[in-house]
Amino acid sequence: MPIISLKNVSHTYSQGTPLSVSAIENINLDIESGELVGIIGHTGSGKSTLVQHLNGLLKPTQGTVEIDGEDIWLNKKKIRSVRFKVGLCFQYPEYQLFEETVFKDISFGPKNMGLSKEEIKNSVLRAANYVGLKEELLNKSPFDLSGGEKRRVAIAGVMAMNPKILILDEPTAGLDPKGRKEILDMIVDYRKKTGSTVLLVSHSMEDVAGISSKILVMNKSKVAMYDTVDNVFSRAEELENMGLNVPQITRIFMKLKAKGVSVDSNVYTVNDGCKRLVSLMKGGNV
Amino acid sequence: MRGITIGQYFPGNSLLHKMDPRIKIVLTLAFVFLIFFCKNFWALGLMAGFLLVGMLISGVPFKMLIKSLRAILVIVCITAVLNLFYVTDGNMLFPGTVIKITDKGLYTAIFMTVRIACLIIGSSLMTFTTTPTMLTDAIERLLSPLKIFKIQVHTLAMMMTLALRFIPTLIEEIDKIMNAQKARGADLEGGNLIDRAKALVPILVPLFVSSFRRAYELAFAMECRCYTGGNNRTRMKQMKITYLDVLFIIAMSGIIAGVILFNLFFVHLI
Numbered sequence: 001m002p003i004i005s006l007k008n009v010s011h012t013y014s015q016g017t018p019l020s021v022s023a024i025e026n027i028n029l030d031i032e033s034g035e036l037v038g039i040i041g042h043t044g045s046g047k048s049t050l051v052q053h054l055n056g057l058l059k060p061t062q063g064t065v066e067i068d069g070e071d072i073w074l075n076k077k078k079i080r081s082v083r084f085k086v087g088l089c090f091q092y093p094e095y096q097l098f099e100e101t102v103f104k105d106i107s108f109g110p111k112n113m114g115l116s117k118e119e120i121k122n123s124v125l126r127a128a129n130y131v132g133l134k135e136e137l138l139n140k141s142p143f144d145l146s147g148g149e150k151r152r153v154a155i156a157g158v159m160a161m162n163p164k165i166l167i168l169d170e171p172t173a174g175l176d177p178k179g180r181k182e183i184l185d186m187i188v189d190y191r192k193k194t195g196s197t198v199l200l201v202s203h204s205m206e207d208v209a210g211i212s213s214k215i216l217v218m219n220k221s222k223v224a225m226y227d228t229v230d231n232v233f234s235r236a237e238e239l240e241n242m243g244l245n246v247p248q249i250t251r252i253f254m255k256l257k258a259k260g261v262s263v264d265s266n267v268y269t270v271n272d273g274c275k276r277l278v279s280l281m282k283g284g285n286v
Numbered sequence: 287m288r289g290i291t292i293g294q295y296f297p298g299n300s301l302l303h304k305m306d307p308r309i310k311i312v313l314t315l316a317f318v319f320l321i322f323f324c325k326n327f328w329a330l331g332l333m334a335g336f337l338l339v340g341m342l343i344s345g346v347p348f349k350m351l352i353k354s355l356r357a358i359l360v361i362v363c364i365t366a367v368l369n370l371f372y373v374t375d376g377n378m379l380f381p382g383t384v385i386k387i388t389d390k391g392l393y394t395a396i397f398m399t400v401r402i403a404c405l406i407i408g409s410s411l412m413t414f415t416t417t418p419t420m421l422t423d424a425i426e427r428l429l430s431p432l433k434i435f436k437i438q439v440h441t442l443a444m445m446m447t448l449a450l451r452f453i454p455t456l457i458e459e460i461d462k463i464m465n466a467q468k469a470r471g472a473d474l475e476g477g478n479l480i481d482r483a484k485a486l487v488p489i490l491v492p493l494f495v496s497s498f499r500r501a502y503e504l505a506f507a508m509e510c511r512c513y514t515g516g517n518n519r520t521r522m523k524q525m526k527i528t529y530l531d532v533l534f535i536i537a538m539s540g541i542i543a544g545v546i547l548f549n550l551f552f553v554h555l556i
Contacts, residue, residue, distance in 0.1 A: 098491035112471030
């Protein structure tokens, strides 16, 4: 049974007024448990609207959203429990920090869940460990931290709820290459440790290609593709027509292949590409 | 959070849009004061008629003007009900029953409602036909005599412009922060008064922090463009009083005279 299942979901902002905008249309989607899905698409393609439906921040104007086989809007009063099950971390999450200490801020979610003091402490420490926050930082004010540290604290704040599904909206936006790599590594690590389903929204192909198990491409309010990484990138031309790119390294390998060099084009990270080129130059098989 | 119409500009090319904003502010102020001088329905009717003409020539849809009333609907209703029941002199409308409403009470209730409606529509008519920048520019010039008392009029006007500019930005920001905290299970709707007040902390703190951040950034950006305050600054748009403005001033004077006459010759209601 898929852990997330959307049936005919549409959402129109300001419905019934002249300003109505259709943000997503007729989305049918099943995501299996344990998957790491990279969601890509242009600004305005409906990515953010889509993910806000998964934890019930937005109510579909049409269709149903099922988490664990249960329609989340069946009982309106239980919508908060859906938010604990589906952790959503927004873009630039560091602007949501408000508490006196990092520890208190991360514990906001678990506290809202009504956990005991001991359980709260455990989840905070575990979350801090996931994102690689040193323990001495926990007693500092979140406003004294550096930008990258603040982002980790905010992500830990969502992880501390132990969500079955973790959704991160552009977690690497505005970070330098080193910071991006750290965050992405941390996400992969988190998924390995917890076995939870992770959805990663991004508009950078390079970010999602290396780590995702599946890729969801949004285009013009609709799901254009939802498939494995290899299958999605094999449709490079379609992607380009949508104004999206395959990662640079993949493009190089595609061109090489087109020129008759005997390489596979399923290369998504520079590291992998280097290895293959080296072995190719040594005359081995790729 | 949405649907705030006060201070919204409705683009157009009507006579009211073309008026000199300084004159517009002065006339609106005169209109507001005059409404409080009306003592009976005749005088108030004259004002309402004047306002109606203004609404017609402004080209702003009536629907939008009426919408600006929505914000103060509660106040209007409370005033009307209080007047209806607490004015005890005059003749009983339903003698012999428990409903103790007098004709004078009813008139006062209607009078107050119309007065408040005129007040709000009149002032929103001004904001609908004047851009916020024009408005602050005009206020700056109207207040410029205060420079004698060493009051930094330009600074005040700039503060107003910036405050207006940041209202939509802040609304957007509040929406974002609310969603982020809701995603962490914040309960913003339920609970008693104290719970609700407490629930605001996770929203207000980040909002203040980001407002300060924005203020710093803006100050730097302004300094980078060599902004040093109002001294010796010239303006791109010069304001000029035209025949049109003179015409409106004459019309307003006529109304003032009319209200005074009506107040003198007809029975006072209040």
